[in-house]
Amino acid sequence: xxxxxxxxxxxxxxxxxxxxxxxxxxxxxxxxxxxxxxxxxxxxxxxxxxxxxxxxxxxxxxxxxxxxxxxxxxxxxxxxxxxxxxxxxxxxxxxxxxxxxxxxxxxxxxxxxxxxxxxxxxxxxxxxxxxxxxxxxxxxxxxxxxxxxxxxxxxxxxxxxxxxxxxxxxxxxxxxxxxxxxxxxxxxxxxxxxxxxxxxxxxxxxxxxxxxxxxxxxxxxxxxxxxxxxxxxxxxxxxxxxxxxxxxxxxxxxxxxxxxxxxxxxxxxxxxxxxxxxxxxxxxxxxxxxxxxxxxxxxxxxxxxxxxxxxxxxxxxxxxxxxxxxxxxxxxxxxxxxxxxxxxxxxxxxxxxxxxxxxxxxxxxxxxxxxxxxxxxxxxxxxx
Amino acid sequence: xxxxxxxxxxxxxxxxxxxxxxxxxxxxxxxxxxxxxxxxxxxxxxxxxxxxxxxxxxxxxxxxxxxxxxxxxxxxxxxxxxxxxxxxxxxxxxxxxxxxxxxxxxxxxxxxxxxxxxxxxxxxxxxxxxxxxxxxxxxxxxxxxxxxxxxxxxxxxxxxxxxxxxxxxxxxxxxxxxxxxxxxxxxxxxxxxxxxxxxxxxxxxxxxxxxxxxxxxxxxxxxxxxxxxxxxxxxxxxxxxxxxxxxxxxxxxxxxxxxxxxxxxxxxxxxxxxxxxxxxxxxxxxxxxxxxxxxxxxxxxxxxxxxxxxxxxxxxxxxxxxxxxxxxxxxxxxxxxxxxxxxxxxxxxxxxxxxxxxxxxxxxxxxxxxxxxxxxxxxxxxxxxxxxxxxxxxx
Numbered sequence: 001x002x003x004x005x006x007x008x009x010x011x012x013x014x015x016x017x018x019x020x021x022x023x024x025x026x027x028x029x030x031x032x033x034x035x036x037x038x039x040x041x042x043x044x045x046x047x048x049x050x051x052x053x054x055x056x057x058x059x060x061x062x063x064x065x066x067x068x069x070x071x072x073x074x075x076x077x078x079x080x081x082x083x084x085x086x087x088x089x090x091x092x093x094x095x096x097x098x099x100x101x102x103x104x105x106x107x108x109x110x111x112x113x114x115x116x117x118x119x120x121x122x123x124x125x126x127x128x129x130x131x132x133x134x135x136x137x138x139x140x141x142x143x144x145x146x147x148x149x150x151x152x153x154x155x156x157x158x159x160x161x162x163x164x165x166x167x168x169x170x171x172x173x174x175x176x177x178x179x180x181x182x183x184x185x186x187x188x189x190x191x192x193x194x195x196x197x198x199x200x201x202x203x204x205x206x207x208x209x210x211x212x213x214x215x216x217x218x219x220x221x222x223x224x225x226x227x228x229x230x231x232x233x234x235x236x237x238x239x240x241x242x243x244x245x246x247x248x249x250x251x252x253x254x255x256x257x258x259x260x261x262x263x264x265x266x267x268x269x270x271x272x273x274x275x276x277x278x279x280x281x282x283x284x285x286x287x288x289x290x291x292x293x294x295x296x297x298x299x300x301x302x303x304x305x306x307x308x309x310x311x312x313x314x315x316x317x318x319x320x321x322x323x324x325x326x327x328x329x330x331x332x333x334x335x336x337x338x339x340x341x342x343x344x345x346x347x348x349x350x351x352x353x354x355x356x357x358x359x360x361x362x363x364x365x366x367x368x369x370x371x372x373x374x375x376x377x378x379x380x381x382x383x384x
Numbered sequence: 385x386x387x388x389x390x391x392x393x394x395x396x397x398x399x400x401x402x403x404x405x406x407x408x409x410x411x412x413x414x415x416x417x418x419x420x421x422x423x424x425x426x427x428x429x430x431x432x433x434x435x436x437x438x439x440x441x442x443x444x445x446x447x448x449x450x451x452x453x454x455x456x457x458x459x460x461x462x463x464x465x466x467x468x469x470x471x472x473x474x475x476x477x478x479x480x481x482x483x484x485x486x487x488x489x490x491x492x493x494x495x496x497x498x499x500x501x502x503x504x505x506x507x508x509x510x511x512x513x514x515x516x517x518x519x520x521x522x523x524x525x526x527x528x529x530x531x532x533x534x535x536x537x538x539x540x541x542x543x544x545x546x547x548x549x550x551x552x553x554x555x556x557x558x559x560x561x562x563x564x565x566x567x568x569x570x571x572x573x574x575x576x577x578x579x580x581x582x583x584x585x586x587x588x589x590x591x592x593x594x595x596x597x598x599x600x601x602x603x604x605x606x607x608x609x610x611x612x613x614x615x616x617x618x619x620x621x622x623x624x625x626x627x628x629x630x631x632x633x634x635x636x637x638x639x640x641x642x643x644x645x646x647x648x649x650x651x652x653x654x655x656x657x658x659x660x661x662x663x664x665x666x667x668x669x670x671x672x673x674x675x676x677x678x679x680x681x682x683x684x685x686x687x688x689x690x691x692x693x694x695x696x697x698x699x700x701x702x703x704x705x706x707x708x709x710x711x712x713x714x715x716x717x718x719x720x721x722x723x724x725x726x727x728x729x730x731x732x733x734x735x736x737x738x739x740x741x742x743x744x745x746x747x748x749x750x751x752x753x754x755x756x757x758x759x760x761x762x763x764x765x766x767x768x769x770x771x772x773x774x775x776x777x778x779x
Contacts, residue, residue, distance in 0.1 A: 002765035022602040201412045243727040328642040366393030
């Protein structure tokens, strides 16, 4: 079955008890056992829940993995992956990553005796040179946040294999509709399910998907022991969101491409960062690695300072000023003051997150409406 | 962007209409307000609320914040002034009948109607002294002839279910206007994406919102759209009879509406592709789909509709009911279930599913043959659905 059909049917088998086309939401925290010491499939909801299991089955199928684990948030999923490591081990992460991942690695994970360093994952020589004998995990995002840099995931997988380390890919921006890192050789795929998977700005969730059963078992052990599981109501909403994942992502990407081309030709805009533009540094990788579309996230720089970018972000009428992304509603934000404020200022400057940068998450609204909204916001910000 | 007006496109309206730009707690989505009742600061506030008819909530049966948002969004999507949500499509049509018809009144119905609507008219409206005159679907002379001075309402579905007959809305509305009879179209199968009855002057548009509007086979809801003036009596009656929807359901409906345009594009594409495939298959005798040139109502559909939805009905050549059931049972992707309009494809044999308890004579009268299959195409991959039907037909 094709991706779109699996998104609807895998993990959503008809309910054996009632015949319901949509599986019920199982809210029980605990399950009655057949006998003392004789365990049924489910015992306690942290260890396993039928609604969560359904979602995990769908995610595993969509990412091409052997199993998936659903978490209370994307950060909980990322944290679980870092807990595979021991004190003294080193994590090498790409430099164009979510601000929350940066904070987790530099301000929480480092306290457990793990070493962390960043290197650009779009310059593979530098990336490989940054690997140390203690490196156990390579963490990359593609497209990166907020600079939309492309990482060649197949090449990263080669590097990881050569050095005997795990490759984990945050696939939140591309979604499995466009990129499936496990098929390209990655070991772990991570998602903030809050974004495209859920897709409606109404659920927090995270996921890890793997293709190796022993790695799955190790991660499951950590998840069950630490307990950051996704609740059944939210698992249901993510499952419901997945049914329209591919059509949402493709439509939103189509609109993003049109907006990128519009902004690129606009003299009020200094620079547009979108992998679908032929001059984007990662365009060729994106064409190979993203299936038929370039995603619905784009960043651009206004010809001006922090204050001008702030005014643009505050002047839209359809785009709403908020962090997060990937939903039906279009959002706008200024990374320097919002999504990447948790970066140290020096690291922001070193990694190209300028004060004039604006990031937009393109929703499902009509292209013409979004274009007109950005245009009036650019005008209004310049006048005031 | 409280009430987006044209030139906003249909998807922008589906995502934003009816919603405040800045919401309680600054959340991007509206909260699910589960409260059964709403508090007043003091006794004077109650008196002010009643005397000044303040637009606030009082008790859950009379209104809920989520309900108001969903109603505004649905009204804008349909191009109507106001909408009323009910706990199901049947509750919505019953709400209209109970509010608008009195003992001695007559309603004109049609033979291809949803069988539960027919049952309500025959078994319940009749007990309250309301007479139902049933005419052949899309027979405008018969509609005109059935009108008497007591007729209050002219009702049809478009498309009808499962025959997919299409009403010429210009003629339908003209009959109503000339005879001063209000008109109601159940446009559940069409949705506002494919058909705009309000633009033709239809007084009431009804939907089982369970179907395409909610779209995920996971809630029941009904909605009626019309002018504020015409809906006032129905709103009042709903508050008394209490067939209101729940806050949780309404949230799922609102969430479903956000992808409405995308889903409809897929349903339309899958419906047409499946209908074309079936029309070319040697085991298929006849396909009922308004987008096929061979369909009786093809020209009316071209004139009134912009797409034809996901529901496809077909009959199997030289097959009795068991041989027909074997095809239904052999399908792997669509599930055997009543209902339609969700992302999951569903399949059923009307003779077994909805008309099993009818006499063979009644089935013949309603045009339900033993070899008939109805498929509601979901939003799965088109090739997957066609390949599955091919293997089921070749089974």
